[in-house]
Amino acid sequence: MIERKHDRSLWIKTTGIREWKDGTAHYNRCESTPYVALNKLFKRYKFDKTDRLVDFGCGRGRVAFYIHNRFEIPVTGVEVHDITYDEALENKASYRHKFKDIEAPVRFEYGLAEHYEIKPTDNKFYFFNPFSIKIFKKVVNNILHSAKKEKRTIDIILYYPMPEYKLYLKKSTPFKLVNRIRVPGANDSKEKFLIYRLK
Ligand SMILES: C[S@@+](CC[C@H](N)C(=O)[O-])C[C@H]1O[C@@H](n2cnc3c(N)ncnc32)[C@H](O)[C@@H]1O
Numbered sequence: 551m552i553e554r555k556h557d558r559s560l561w562i563k564t565t566g567i568r569e570w571k572d573g574t575a576h577y578n579r580c581e582s583t584p585y586v587a588l589n590k591l592f593k594r595y596k597f598d599k600t601d602r603l604v605d606f607g608c609g610r611g612r613v614a615f616y617i618h619n620r621f622e623i624p625v626t627g628v629e630v631h632d633i634t635y636d637e638a639l640e641n642k643a644s645y646r647h648k649f650k651d652i653e654a655p656v657r658f659e660y661g662l663a664e665h666y667e668i669k670p671t672d673n674k675f676y677f678f679n680p681f682s683i684k685i686f687k688k689v690v691n692n693i694l695h696s697a698k699k700e701k702r703t704i705d706i707i708l709y710y711p712m713p714e715y716k717l718y719l720k721k722s723t724p725f726k727l728v729n730r731i732r733v734p735g736a737n738d739s740k741e742k743f744l745i746y747r748l749k
Contacts, residue, residue, distance in 0.1 A: 552585065552586070553565050553582075553584065553585060556585040557612075560615050560616065560619055560645060560648075561641075561644045561645050561647070561648040561649075562610070562611065562612065562615050562641040562644060562645050563610065563637070563640075563641060564582045564609065564610040564611065564612035564615075564641065565582065567579055567580065567581045568580040568581075568631065568633070568634060570631070575682060576681055576682040576684060576685055577607075577630065577631075577680070577681050577682075577685075578607070578679055578680055578681055578682075580609040580610070580631060580634045581609070581678075582609055582610060582612040582613070582678075583612060583613055583678050583709050584733070585612075585616070586733065586734070586735075587709065587733045587741065587743070588612075588613065588616050590731060590732075590733050590734060591707075591709075591731055591743050592620060594729070594731050595707075595729065595731065595743075595745065596621070597617065597621040597623050597674065598623075599621075599622070599623065600623075601621070601623050601673055601674050602623065602624050602625075602626075602669070602671045602672045602673055602674065603617055603623060603624070603625045603626070603672075603674040603675075603676060604625075604626045604627075604628065604666070604668075604672050604674070604675050604676070605625070605626070605627045605628070605676040606628050606663040606666070606675065606676065606677050606680055606689055607628065607629065607630075607663055607677070607678070607680025607681060608627025608628060608629045608638060608658065609627075609629060609634055609638070609678075610634060610637045610638050610641055611627050611637075611638040611641050611642065611656075611658065613627075613676055613678070614626070614627040614638075614656060614658075615641065615642075615645050615656070618649075618652065618654060618656050619645075619649060619652070622652050622653070622654050623654050624654045624655050624656075624657075625654070625655075625656055625657070626657045626658070626659060626672070627657070627658045627659070628658075628659045628661065628662075628663050628666045629658065629659075629660065630660070630661060630662050630663070632660070635658065635660045638658045639658060642656055642658060662685075663680065663681065663685065663689050664685050664688040664689055664692070666689075666692070667692075668692050668693055668695075668696035669696075670696065670699070670700035670702075672696070673702055673703065673704050673705065674704075674705050674707065675689075675693060675704070675705070675706050675707065676707045676709070677706065677707070677708050677709070677715070678708075678709040678710060679709070679710045679711075679712055683712070683714035683715065683718060686714075686715055686718065687718060687722075690706070690718070690719070690723060690725075693706070693748075694723065694724075694748075697748055703747065703748065703749050704747070704748040705728075705745055705746065705747050705748075706719070706725060706745070706746040706747075706748075707743060707744075707745050708743065708744045708745075708746070709742075709743050710740045710741060710742075711740065711742070711744045712740075716744065719746050723748075724748055725746035725747065725748050726746060726747055726748075726749075727744060727745070727746055728745050728746065728747045729743075729744070729745040730742060730743070730744055730745075731743040731745070
């Protein structure tokens with residue numbers, strides 16, 4: 551109920567779970583980050599006007615719209631499920647009709663996260679358990695490659711972090727854990743955000 555109410559305030563529809571029809575070992579289902587979790591995250595964590603967010607496996611776009619609306623920064627969502635991607639575009643049309651005055655762009659790219667070309671200004675990367683560790687490693691390597699070419703501070707935000715993701719970032723990358731934000735009332739210990747930073 552609360553999810554739909556918040557959706558309505560953004561003029562979008564992002565509730566519901568969508569499983570992959572044929573099942574896939576590498577690509578996870580569509581499910582949006584709960585608004586209560588996003589509200590909690592952004593009590594403690596803020597974006598600057600110069601930040602650029604990419605949501606890898608953006609689903610119907612909830613996180614992208616929420617952040618765009620709250621911080622007015624450019625956001626990009628990458629999604630590979632065709633129906634889900636179309637829903638993100640429908641949401642964009644409706645959201646933009648209502649919020650046309652926010653200058654920063656909202657973009658959605660159809661395709662694989664591991665094929666997304668990291669832009670030199672992209673510096674905040676969001677993951678809600680979208681895919682297997684194998685794909686995550688490829689995406690993080692793309693981020694590191696981009697950071698080598700264009701030096702900048704980069705944050706990776708994990709919601710509902712998988713142990714394999716945490717282990718990989720800790721043992722095999724220069725990213726350092728800088729913040730841990732729990733979701734109030736959560737029964738599941740994975741319902742939290744971890745923020746990793748590369749300086
Ligand atoms: C758990 S949902 C997260 C949705 C959104 N990020 C949020 O937090 O509200 C994960 C999404 O990742 C998408 N996905 C899975 N593998 C992907 C890949 N390799 N490239 C792009 N999207 C992918 C799924 O189709 C699904 O919509």
